[in-house]
Amino acid sequence: MENAAERLKHLLHAVPEQFGRMSEAEVSERPMPDKWSPKEALGHLCDSAVNNLPRFIKIQYEKQPYVLVPYDQDQWVALQDYQNTPAEEILNLWSGLNNWILKAIEKIPAEKLSFPCVTVHQETKSLQWLIDDYVEHMEYHLNRQILKNNV
Template identity: 40%
Template sequence: MESIMKLESLISEVTEIVTAIDEVEFNLKLTPDKWSKKEILGHLCDSAVNNHIRFVKILVSDYPIAIQGYAQNDWVRVNDYQNRYDQSDVLALWQQVNRMILRVMQRADSSDFQKKCVLPDKTEVTLEWLFNDYVDHLIHHLEQIEL
């Protein structure tokens, strides 16, 4: 599956990109209500944690799993990536959770990718769609970190 290879590549890419960013720039908040690059990566950690659980639930279930959303801004606030993590710590967390996801998805059978789940708006999608969406979301935020 193409998205598995893409995630594998992104783990290396994100590592190179984040380690090349000066810590002052990584921590910079342009406005109090906008996330810093560190907080964006923290958000991607939260996304990875939530999606890992979703992927595993779908893989071990024989019936469609209801996907619940999460309060993204609250997760970033409660985890306090801006003040409680340094650049290397938030990167290491992101790397490890995404390696967990990668290992789970690599073990999945091709038929597993057709398992169904139901989004909060009641749309039914497959695990393949959800995983592709996860990788696309990651790329979207990576572009914000690269700016």
């Protein structure tokens, strides 16, 4: 748990600093017409936080194994119109959500980290795996689409 929490703490410090230095034009530029801009990718990470926070909580008390319900990532990004939202608003949302997630995961008792969940691919994984996967997913998007390997 400490590893995921420590990595998330690092991101909560590094991302606002680095993303905040980028111009609105830079964060709005799509690499290709069908690819997300850095703003949209950060918005996607907000959507991921919105969907994963309840999972982190519910796995601890609902019937086991907890079954993860998928969501349409492209629809979430499009319908929330991150492309036309000021970058500062998206960054503030991302920071707030992930500070709350950090608080939540730091309070999970060690014995609950092994509680099972079933992924969208019908694999049984642990709550610890889901937390680690959440942070890895964030690092992937930050390094590939948003901050270009600067975190």
